[in-house]
Amino acid sequence: MAVKKDLSIKYLGVDCENPFFLSSSPVGGCYDMVAKCFETGWGGVFFKTVGIFVADECSPRFDQTNKEGLPWIGFKNMEQISDKPTEKNFEYIYKLKKDYPDKVVVASIMGSSDKEWRDLAKMADQAGADLIEGNFSCPQMTSHDMGSDVGTNVELVEAYSKAVSETTNIPFIAKMTPNCKNMEEPARAAIKGGAAAVSAINTIKSITNVDFENNTGMPVVNGKSSISGYSGAAVKPVALRFCAQVMQDPEMNKLLKANKKDFGYGHEMSGIGGIETWRDAAEFLSVGCRNVQVTTAIMQYGYRIVEDMISGMRHFMDEKGYNKLDDFIGCVLPNLIPAEELNRDFKVFPKFDNKKCVGCGRCYISCYDAAHQAIDWDEKKRRPILLEDDCVGCHLCLNVCPVQDCITTGEIKWKKGRKKVKVATKQHFD
Amino acid sequence: MSKVEKAKYTAEAQAGFNHRTAMEEAARCLLCHDAPCSEGCPAGTDPGKFIRSIRFRNAKGAAETIRENNILGGSCARICPYDRLCEEACSRCGIDKPIQIGKLQRYAIEQEKIFKMKTLKAPAKKMKEKVACVGAGPASLACAAELAKAGYKVTVFDREEKAGGVMTYGIVPTRLPQKVVDHDIAQVKGLGVKFVLGKKVKPAELEAFDAVFVGVGLWGAKIPSIKGTNLKGVYAAADFLKQARTKKAFKPGKKVVVVGGGDVAVDCAVTAKLLGAEDVRIVYRRTLEEAPGNMTEFQYALSLGIGITTNMAPSSVVGTNKVEAVKFKGRAKVTEKSELKLEANTVVFAIGQGAEDFSNLAPVKLTEKGMVKATAKGKTSTKKYFAGGDIVNGGKTVVEAVASGKEAAVSIIEFLQKGVK
Numbered sequence: 001m002a003v004k005k006d007l008s009i010k011y012l013g014v015d016c017e018n019p020f021f022l023s024s025s026p027v028g029g030c031y032d033m034v035a036k037c038f039e040t041g042w043g044g045v046f047f048k049t050v051g052i053f054v055a056d057e058c059s060p061r062f063d064q065t066n067k068e069g070l071p072w073i074g075f076k077n078m079e080q081i082s083d084k085p086t087e088k089n090f091e092y093i094y095k096l097k098k099d100y101p102d103k104v105v106v107a108s109i110m111g112s113s114d115k116e117w118r119d120l121a122k123m124a125d126q127a128g129a130d131l132i133e134g135n136f137s138c139p140q141m142t143s144h145d146m147g148s149d150v151g152t153n154v155e156l157v158e159a160y161s162k163a164v165s166e167t168t169n170i171p172f173i174a175k176m177t178p179n180c181k182n183m184e185e186p187a188r189a190a191i192k193g194g195a196a197a198v199s200a201i202n203t204i205k206s207i208t209n210v211d212f213e214n215n216t217g218m219p220v221v222n223g224k225s226s227i228s229g230y231s232g233a234a235v236k237p238v239a240l241r242f243c244a245q246v247m248q249d250p251e252m253n254k255l256l257k258a259n260k261k262d263f264g265y266g267h268e269m270s271g272i273g274g275i276e277t278w279r280d281a282a283e284f285l286s287v288g289c290r291n292v293q294v295t296t297a298i299m300q301y302g303y304r305i306v307e308d309m310i311s312g313m314r315h316f317m318d319e320k321g322y323n324k325l326d327d328f329i330g331c332v333l334p335n336l337i338p339a340e341e342l343n344r345d346f347k348v349f350p351k352f353d354n355k356k357c358v359g360c361g362r363c364y365i366s367c368y369d370a371a372h373q374a375i376d377w378d379e380k381k382r383r384p385i386l387l388e389d390d391c392v393g394c395h396l397c398l399n400v401c402p403v404q405d406c407i408t409t410g411e412i413k414w415k416k417g418r419k420k421v422k423v424a425t426k427q428h429f430d
Numbered sequence: 431m432s433k434v435e436k437a438k439y440t441a442e443a444q445a446g447f448n449h450r451t452a453m454e455e456a457a458r459c460l461l462c463h464d465a466p467c468s469e470g471c472p473a474g475t476d477p478g479k480f481i482r483s484i485r486f487r488n489a490k491g492a493a494e495t496i497r498e499n500n501i502l503g504g505s506c507a508r509i510c511p512y513d514r515l516c517e518e519a520c521s522r523c524g525i526d527k528p529i530q531i532g533k534l535q536r537y538a539i540e541q542e543k544i545f546k547m548k549t550l551k552a553p554a555k556k557m558k559e560k561v562a563c564v565g566a567g568p569a570s571l572a573c574a575a576e577l578a579k580a581g582y583k584v585t586v587f588d589r590e591e592k593a594g595g596v597m598t599y600g601i602v603p604t605r606l607p608q609k610v611v612d613h614d615i616a617q618v619k620g621l622g623v624k625f626v627l628g629k630k631v632k633p634a635e636l637e638a639f640d641a642v643f644v645g646v647g648l649w650g651a652k653i654p655s656i657k658g659t660n661l662k663g664v665y666a667a668a669d670f671l672k673q674a675r676t677k678k679a680f681k682p683g684k685k686v687v688v689v690g691g692g693d694v695a696v697d698c699a700v701t702a703k704l705l706g707a708e709d710v711r712i713v714y715r716r717t718l719e720e721a722p723g724n725m726t727e728f729q730y731a732l733s734l735g736i737g738i739t740t741n742m743a744p745s746s747v748v749g750t751n752k753v754e755a756v757k758f759k760g761r762a763k764v765t766e767k768s769e770l771k772l773e774a775n776t777v778v779f780a781i782g783q784g785a786e787d788f789s790n791l792a793p794v795k796l797t798e799k800g801m802v803k804a805t806a807k808g809k810t811s812t813k814k815y816f817a818g819g820d821i822v823n824g825g826k827t828v829v830e831a832v833a834s835g836k837e838a839a840v841s842i843i844e845f846l847q848k849g850v851k
Binding site: 068069070357358359360361362364365377379382402403 | 450451453454456457460461462463464466485521522523524525
């Protein structure tokens, strides 16, 4: 019998069946696509961004990075916002909401002027969207009045958030660009302008690969290429960092309260960036996000990945004893502290399991060439020997070892004269 | 239900890697500090290094490593008994299964061909001494290549029309296609080695050379002394395989029995099957565990629908003029009461090869079995004469022949430079 756990969650006052959403992108650009994703189990959609501007796209427009034969480590996308007529998109949104009243439909919009933002907000309102997301972050727009050029300008973020919030009562989410020096400033500006929350991250400006046939980047468009957005598994660490930092900013909740935009959970972040599995999703929830948005993994594998996100998340909650998502949302935030506050009084030795060891010597090579020459190599037995006097407990060896549970957490050694306390260490490695 | 494979006699049985699959396989490699695979190769092909090159997107560098260490790298990639050499030594065995080293080697050499790489170059300045290599098989080719790389003028003699020895005449092409052998030999030719083919070398011709390497291999037919072996349709393995590869319309017969338990026996059976024989069986006098053949080759034979019977030794061949059947008796203490009679039009004895009489060719001491007495470094009893490969070791693998040819080349260079024998 499959594990039953309630994955429903309130997001900005809207009831969501689960926290799994499509992000505004090629994966949710028409009625049929979104209908299929709903049937597959997705809780909602951030519909592909609608503008007054209608995109004229290049061909080809995608590329991917790989490592050691493993494709799609990261993904590059040159597509802009919707290339369909503005009205057509709002028709889709209207019809989807009518046919799937229990699913959440978010209209993603992007204007190039105050008036355009107001017009789009009005149309989203009339189309019956549950929520509106403002795209302040697409890095490959062909106009500097839109996209990430707007998202890095705090005055414009605030002004356009205000334009939308003054036009409609539907809660407004500002989607942030990671192509910035810090995200807290534009996030605060959005809330000041009247947004109810932010979502992050949009894609990172990138050159994924160089093509030596044409001496340009990838993808090759008539012998040329352009810098454009990078996404997928490779960007997840960057995305988690931005989400955690915005969630840890105390100003956000103050501004929300002042604006009467707090729906009872403080800042309700939506997490985006490299999510493929329930575990990725759980990680974003653990840094405080109330839902996640996915594109790249769907481009690679299709909508069906949500089946294992739902099932896997339920098993995770069952294993941990959680009954609802709110039981663990934000659980990691108190334990993410500044580097200067970490306890630096001890070192943790690695522990080697000589029976599991296959004798490859990778720990020996990495320790010698990249750490502290603290592993000796028994040439006859082909096994590592830890030199405790030289070991600094960096665990590079543990990270390069190819064998499951061969190198694990060992004894704790206290630095001279430091105060001993109870130390929490990691014991189980995937 | 079993699924019997269909294959063509001249088509390579196994597909190779492409860039992606090669990279996936190379990514499985643990990149060991003291790569035991490299220790495991008799010819010093250094898989540890060439797999690392593939992993770091340098397939051309991988091809260089292979070619520099093993002049027959393309052929060895197909026919080496990896499961007893490099792959058996692979550290990854401790996790799941070894890296497919042979297949990666094949991939790298295929890149060499695609990019028309010319890895090896003989020095422009030649040494004055000349060396003759008798036989154009693996040992001689390896010896010739090493000498040519060192600047010596080398001539290879072989009585056959084509170079390659056992690689050209004694292995089924599904396992080792001729174009792969030819590509390897082209590398030897590219070093300026001269080939005199299609006629027996005369002892007087060898006098003009400062050193002689004897790598004539074992081509003498070994047929057990039982009744009926003079009947039409009885073959020694080498002769059977050679006829299959050289005669255009070679017919193996409808019912073929192959006697033996090595790779050569499997090659004979596969050859017979792929050339149209309906009923092909391998009969071996011991068990499969004891058989010297490679398990993957036996498995391939099975997949083609070839039967394998063990613990039965041939007792007589029956027929008038032509072979009609072969009789077998069981093994002492195991199956000694068993008897077997198999109908056959053809019976192939793949029970090893013997030395031919070449006492006129080179004045070197021989063993009782007529093989050349030589040290591990290829030195014979006579100054100026060196030897290696099957004619010394009694018939082993191609990679071991390459190793012995390389060793002998070192000895020859030492002899030519210092007169040390």
